[in-house]
Amino acid sequence: MMNNPIQLHVITRIVAFIILAFSVFLFFAGHNNPGGGFIGGLMTASALVLLYLSFDLKTIKRVIPFNYERIIAAGLLIAIVTGIVGMFFGFPYLTQFFEYYNVPILGEIELTSALPFDLGIYLVVVGFTLLTILTIAEDDS
């Protein structure tokens, strides 16, 4: 193996952020174009996996000190709570709301309650993928 994979490092530094940016785009594009929480989450996870692969676990853990178990829990909570909010106004669980707004510069944008729900999905997918991969990777017994 290479002792100093400089090319990989350099490329990863650039590519990882392109993938991350693209994943954010995919996440927001989801409602009207291909994408969404699940795909965006997988994309983010693969970017992070790439980082872990090209650098070592310790370095990346220092840079991204996430607790993926908590990310899963947070995602689940967000998804569940989004569904509950509508219940306070007498709607069934998980009723979705959406509205169009005109914002200067951005033009017409759509705000939906599916977005926070999708964010929950996104977080669970990211958390699950990395938790599984890292747990197996760290297991050296």
Place this chain on the structure above:
Amino acid sequence: MSTLHLIPLLPFIVAIFIPFLYKRFRSVHTGWFLLPVPLIIFLFMLQYLPFSGDPFQEVMYTFEWVPSLDIAYTVYVDGLSLLFALLISGIGILVVLYSIYYIANKKDEPLNNFYVYLMMFMGAMLGVVLSDNLIVLYVFWELTSLSSALLIGYWFHKEKSRYGAQKSMLITVTGGFAMLAGFTLLYLMTGTFSIRGIIEVADQIAANPYFLPAMLLILAGAFTKSAQFPFHIWLPDAMEAPTPVSAYLHSATMVKAGIYLVARLTPLFGGQQEWFWIVTGFGLFTLLWGSVSAVRQKDLKGILAFSTVSQLGLIMSLLGMGSAAFHYGLDGGQSLYTVAVLAAVFHLFNHATFKGSLFMVVEIIDHETGTRDIRKLGGLMAIMPVTFTISVIGIASMAGLPPFNGFLSKELFFEGALNAATVDAFSGQALMMIFPVIAWIASVFTFVYSAMMLFKTFTGEHKPDQLPKHAHEAPIGMLISPAVLASMVIFFGLFPNLLAYTIIEPAMQAILPGLTAPGEQFYINIYHWHGINAELLMTLGVVFIGAAIFLNIQKLERTAFYAGERDLFNWFYDNGLKGLISGAQKVDGIQMTGKLRHYFMYMFTFLILVLGYALITTGSITIDFSQTAAISPYLFLIVAATTLATVAIPFVSKRIPAIVLLGVVGFLVALLFVVLRAPDLALTQLLVETVMVVLLLLVFYHLPELKKESFKPAFKLTNLVISIGVGTVVTLVALSAHAFSTANPVSPISDYFVENAYALAGGQNIVNVILVDFRGLDTLLEVLVLGIVGLAVVVLIKYKASGGDGV
């Protein structure tokens, strides 16, 4: 939602904050924060009491929960639920107060767990007695079972606690399931889950074939919960719980849930012959069995446990006898039977007071001397005078001596039993003649164990060398609660009619509706002296014979009867459980070989058989290519490549090429999605494949070299047949489905999503809209599964080294 709706929910809401309170205010005993909860509930419920002598005002509020299934959170207050709600909250106050002094605020004592479970129980129990909807009642009912098991297992490091918790859980939850089935049958007959709605149509369903099964199933739930013979065996083992719990759940409130249910459904089933015989019969037998077993106990708490079993049987049998009143209707002999219901309601209250105080007193003795064994105790009268006084009151009430409240209800019990014997309600008057006999014998034994409790503990010789601790009087805080209960025993013994107007009459009205003339209500008057009659003579007989037996107790103690303690029926439970476990292991051992290829064999064989059978018997195999779209050359290419890669995998003998080939298949499928214009699927497939490669590489490190395995030709042939069979069947299903849709043009469900995705959900990407909107609950549960699997991976991998103990 009304304030009343919040009453059962309040303890649950408070329970959420207990861990924070416990952590934040470590030096203050958590119990102090919770004392206001039962107090508030008690004061709130007091407002429904008819103090002014007006007729009782029933209150009902509905909050829709799942209207399509007729499940509503309906709270209802009538005399019966009010009696229970007051008992639950009132004794709750005393129990929380007592527990503050009983469970020390030590470091290794998980006080927060204790109070969370206790609050959970309080809320659940209030929910049981206040809800009108059977399904809601069932949910709360099971919550009481759950919290009870958690509380019994509070000191879970003790083997016996775990055994008792498991036993109570298994028995009560099994009964609960039976009860749920009974509720469902009631729903099938009446079309409603509302108790009041069902009772309204009671006379229409009595002839229904489901009526008797429903009755039996519901009684199974009530009997397991209320520890009726032969399900009573869980109650003595439940005494491993902390004593405030025993006093609260296992004598005053939870075990009376079954009695509540029987009383609640008396207007529905009462008047039926089966109901009368089963409830009375089981009740009387439990009464006898419990009181005889209690005499054998050497542990003070054991005596109280069996005594509780016996007293529960007493109340149950009274409800059974009282139900005959419905047989007579408005006029006739019904008043002879309503006495039994009066006795049941009155004794329910009395039992809660004297038994609650006795449990607390017993624990004080244990706390101060270090033992509850009556063979070691003795002579505590002079050392613990306050405890002794409270005990005398409680025990005298339990034995049925005047002027305490236990005497009054026991006299009424004798009256009810005598009445049942003199009036010919159902065929079998000869059998009813033994009712008062059983009642009398059981009372003699009750007197004997009461005397044993009192005299063995407090009189005789003090044996300090046998006691682990130096005995002295308990701290004042522990004495308050039992003293309050004991003073109630005296107070309501002297002025029973204070209860009569406020709570007993409304409760009777609730159990026996329609048995008073319209606008009238039950009028009762309880008094001590009613002349020299059969009841009084029976009581005198109990005292004399009981005293005679107690004076010759040494002879009894030498018999084999006294030597054993454990109930005979535990044998069935213990061996049944053992058989269940070993049986399940045998069945599992046959199919669970631990080899993935075997599991696949089972699954695929099953798939072929079921699908193939369905295809052939329905004659739906049709192949029709006339309507298929043109297949582009790319598709042929991709499919050919995929097939080639798949077929090659079994012939590869190294892992890396196999993984690479699998990856090829995955990416080709992604390509297929691209060609078929499904960008979401293609993206997902690509990403999953990418992540999978990393995962496989990681796992690869742990895998052993691929071994060259040699199989018998027969085994290979079977596998070949199965794999070809799966392929054929799935292809046939796909082709037939296509042919079917061409022959019968049906609009696919996707049309609905195409039309409505933008209008209803504001999104143009149908796949995403389905995921987050139309089928949002599916997605939510899927990510929940993801989360659980993730945690399972962590647990399996991180804790495997510790040999299973860490999990």
